[in-house]
Amino acid sequence: MKNLTRLPIFILLLVIMLAGSASWLLAAGNLLIKNATILPVTGPPITGGDVLVTNGIIKQIGRNLTAPPGTRIIEAQGKYLIPGIIDTHTHLALSGTNEGTEAITPEVNMAEVINPDDPAIFTALSGGVTMVHTMHGSANVIGGVNVVLKMKWGQPSEKLVVREAYPTLKFALGENVKQSNRTLLPGRPQRYPATRMGANAIIRRELLRARDYLAEWDRYEKLRNSKNPPENLLPPKKDLRLETLADLLRGKLYARCHAYVATEMVEFLNLAKEFGFKIGAFEHAWEAYKITDELLAAGVGISVFIDSWAYKMEAAEGIAYNASYCTQRGVLVSINSDSSERVRRLFNEAGKAVKYGLTPDEALKMVTINAARQLGVDRLVGSIEVGKQADLALFNEHPMSAYTRCDLTIIEGEVYFDRQQVIKEREEAARKGGN
């Protein structure tokens, strides 16, 4: 009976809580963007178009749409609305990038070192970027597990993580892992591997180990599940390093491989074949234009710079036609920033591809839907379509023009960057007597 007397209070509390959360739900992620030139990326442009966003999801695309009362309306006359830009290779919002002390460190996970206070998140937003693949560095051959984040500036780490994205593991080849541009301190031995031969050999060594590890576990599971499991059956020793590599062999992880020269890419494709693992994309891939046939045969895409090159020997044949030519040959190409500065002008980088042979539509795809496909999130984002998450960016000129500027960045229907608001706040601060 005592319990029953408490029931009304409990119900009252529940109602208050529900009402509170319901109103919060109603207020969150609801927008109507009006009169924009919409570039949906996966369809033809719509001039004078409206996009209605409900609960963070694109509900309707059309003309003269109406919204429920209270919905925030954004007038976008003369502006270009595009899907939020996706950067497939960054190191932002991390409190550490490289566990480069050893050649093989797949046990480390970038999801455990997210720094949601990194101002680079805001920098990214100011360039219309809504999602990034933030990665382990290229200091060693097998780095760590990467993570995909939304640029929800001001939110805690766990709200940033995109759990639907492919889980990926960083591999690196060439000059960085060879440490060929590093001066050796006296008395310190050179780390293995110091050649491209060694880099390949060490990957094979680790994958053979992982294969044995998998077989040991299979044997154990088979015995354990048999009708008469032997007495005193002991499980194999758990090895977190091999566990991650076993996941790669199980097909649960995609390899993202930092590679520059044609030979190392061809050899990594061979390793993938030999061990039956999946490659998400080659990172940088400056000589991809030399091996488009091999990339097409393997169905492997590339995540590249448009023209940042000649900063080291292996980038000396990195031609600005790489992204365009590979796209024309049918390779899935995304343009990445790999930089907390370049991230805010990734749209400019994509725009340069027009000079080298792509249409503005094709160029824009490289930082939207292509990037989403490479990260395994193209069902959710990467284009403006009904049912997708409302990750959007508004530009004052065509986003592939040199004269364009990002004015508004929206994630799941919430405005995370508003240039007008930034200017207003700056002016207010100045009036209050800042500098």
Place this chain on the structure above:
Amino acid sequence: MFSRIICFKKYLPLSFLLILLLTTWLLSPAEARTDTENSGPGSALQAIVNVRIVPVVGQEIPSGTILVENGKIKALGANLEIPAGARIIEARGLTAYPGMIDGYSSLGLVEISGVSATVDNRETGRINPQVKAIEALKYDSMHIPIARANGIVAAVVAPSGGLIAGQSTLVKLDGWTNREMVIKESLALVVELPGIRGGRRGFMGMGTQQAAVSTDRALAELKELFHRARMYEIRREQAAKNLLLPRPDFDETSHCLLPVVRGELPVIFSVQADKDILQTIRFVQEEKIKAIFYGVHQGYKVAGEIKKAGIPCLIGSLYDQPPVWEDGYDSLFMNPVLLNQAGVKIAFSSSSSSAAKDLPYHAAKAAAFGLDRLEALKAVTIYPAEIFGVDKLMGSLEAGKQANIVLADGDLLELGTRIEKVFIEGREVDLSNRYTELLEKFRKREKEK
């Protein structure tokens, strides 16, 4: 067999026609032919016809002709008569712009930045007025033809590092040796003052500390060096006049600073923070030297003072973060806009070799944030020409100036624009480069199949 004969018969008249056309073309006088080869000598009379002309200085001509002779622009206008014997360059659908000038680069000094064997822009030590960019310039750098293919015809090449980095040079992007490229062998001494400390990683109150003390010290050190150079000159002059006085020991630094303290050789000051800019203005006025500022990240905060001092500014690369978070995410983009509005003469720079080709995009970026588009264009053409004292030679399309002409299929500063032809002093230059050569090489693989 039968079908082959039919085919041959069918095409027989056609092939005759072809041969006829070919022979008439080959035998026709040169003036009637549209020559697309890169062989046009700079001295021959050339006429670029049916071209939209953006002279940068003066009115745009929607469709007109540019006459080029002896490497110079002979005349340009809407209704020019084309003299007999001129090589005709048909340019319908294209726009003629003056070639761009990169206000600050490392072209020819840095080939592959990570490979020190190919890096020649940074001398060891801090005080190096004796080193000259022109003397190390790799005229056949792979970056030069790429910059040229983007419409850049001239560039300042500057050494870097230390307090006095060395002597910069102004070169045209054409020549078979470094010396053939010279426009001004020694353009200006490069002085690098300390940047804004901690700015890159600064956030929420961190990184606002400016390097005022260091700049103080750097300027005091410069003052002393300049004084020493002046004294050195006096002592040498006195010794030359009076046989009883011994000649002072040779002092390389003072010797190389003489043109500066005499006010003959300008100084490019790399200076970023507002307070440092103000100090440097005072220094320049006290020392009575010619100055150009470079970088000027916080120039907009003291634009009035820069304007009053009459010091032009070379805007550093816009591929950078704001120096301090509090300046706002767009401060580097707004800086040239506000400097220009305050009447300061600005020129954009690539600050690079491998990204020198991006010069037009820096200008366009500022335009995206409010710089007038024509002003943006001027800041990569006529303004740098004026700043470097070569505006009588280049920087605009005007009769009498060097024929540094770019034919583009769109807006010169736009990302997607393709540059169809580039003339440097009237000579049509080769636009093939590392990018196009490697693409062609590996395209062959596709064609083989």
